[in-house]
Amino acid sequence: MQSREDFHMIKQLRAQGAHIVDIAQRIGCSERTVRRYLALPAPPTGRPKSRRSSKLDPFKPFIDQQLADEVWNAEVIFQQLREQGYAGSSTLVREYIQPKRPLRASKRTVRYETHPGKQLQHDWGEIRTEVAGRLCTVNIAVNVLGYSRHFHVWAGPRQDAEHTYESLVQAFRYFGGVPASVLVDNQKAAVVRHDRDGKVTFNAGFLELANHYGFVAKACRPQRPRTKGKTERMVGYVKHHFFQRYRSFDSYAHLNQLLEHWLNTYAQQRLLRRFRQTPAERFQEEQPQLLPRPETDFDTRYYDVRHVGWDAYIDVHGNRYSVPAECCGQRVTIRVSLDGELTVYDIRGQEVARHRMADRKQGWQTVAEHHEPLWQDVLPVQHRSLAVYEEILQ
Structure with a gap:
């Protein structure tokens, strides 16, 4: 059976809007007990149980005052009691304090309601x-x-x-x-x-x-x-x-x-x-x-910088992706969306390439148009008649 103080606290917390499950957790009882007490108009009365006196009884008012002052460390309170002449064990002190811990102010779970849109x-x-x-x-x-x-x-x-x-x-x-x-x-x-x-x-x-x-x-x-x-x-x-x-x-x-x-x-x-x-x-x-949304959503893509190799590729997450040949030797900015789309921007902030992120096992990701200028810069191969070599052999 809960105490009269518990009964009044249950009523008070419910009036403040606390949920039954939160009240039960704070009081240290079941939700069923909370509902039963809420249905009662007055605290239940029962036959008082006989209780043996304890060495701690004379010191309980001091302990209650310490708890009210937010001192909940049982060992600290025990040492203070010994200085006042307490001859009992620290176990009695802990057993007295433990049921009261749910009543700590810092454990309050009363809901704080906000205004619409706040x-x-x-x-x-x-x-x-x-x-x-x-x-x-x-x-x-x-x-x-x-x-x-x-x-x-x-x-x-x-x-x-x-x-x-x-x-x-x-x-x-x-x-x-x-x-x-x-x-x-x-x-x-x-x-x-x-x-x-x-x-x-x-x-x-x-x-x-x-x-x-x-x-x-x-x-x-x-x-x-x-x-x-x-x-x-x-x-x-x-x-x-x-x-x-x-x-x-x-x-x-x-x-x-x-x-x-x-x-x-x-x-x-x-x-x-x-x-x-x-x-x-x-x-x-x-x-x-609610406040109106801006015209564009916030850019949540991953951001990084890469240096373009002379083969017009950049390395991203262990695989290589092509970029236009004119970016060779330059630093570029990359953005990777959360669904795996890679976008590359040049030093002017212009988009120059776009790829789907791929595992290294799938091979390098290449757009043929990116490398066309590289092939155009290759010196043409000279073609000679085989007759020249035939004259040497003769």
Whole structure:
């Protein structure tokens, strides 16, 4: 049986909008107990249990005061008690403190609600599944609008910066607009470091993305991922719903196609018990508050520089690709899209070549027109009559 304090805390947390599962985790009881207490008009009364006195009893008020002052280290409290004359063991101290740990202020999980169009929460998850006949780790980026819970999921092979930015580009396209702010965890694709004074240094590429779309970049405090609890919850939702329905995929394109179909026909139509509305219904209120998308999407392709050899080839990821002969000996810029298209730009920024990325086993990738000037520069071969050699032999 829970205490009277637990009863009142359950009532208070529920009035603040906390979910039953969060209340149960904080109090340290089952969800069934939380529902039973919520249905009661007053704390339940029962026969008080007889309890033996303990050496710790005289010191419990001091321990409670330490906990109220956010001192939760049992060993530190034990040493303080010994200085005050406590003769018991440290085990009694730990057993007294342990049930109270869920009540720490830092463990609060009451939902913070945002206004329509104000915030998007981003997070990555991963799951093992079959793609193109091979079991592999699939990374899923989940982007949730804070007000409506309308969300987008995009799958890719990696969680690097380029895939992180592409997941947001896809989400903005899906929503038809951009939120005022984007809250991320501390992945290096977005955050370089947190200073002790609370200042956040964002990745330069992430700031370029933010400037392109006009949103404000925000990051969770270190060691507090529950700050973006909406999207953390949705990562689990995708794993336990979508990936239970679908177990294998022909390609990442096929996987993302099924994800979008599932979002539109199932996930956005689920009933949100707290609001008694679906995400699709709440999104109708939120969508007009989103910022307009720019005319062009942010370029998420990989960027690098290469030096063109005198044979008019460049090396990219272990294979060689042809470029026009006039680029021989020059530096060129390359861009590789996430779906494997290689584009080459000359020193003026003009596109000069385009290839599909290929495995080294497929051989060098050559466009014949690139090398025509090289063949024209080759000296012509002289042709002589064989009679000259016949006279020498005679």
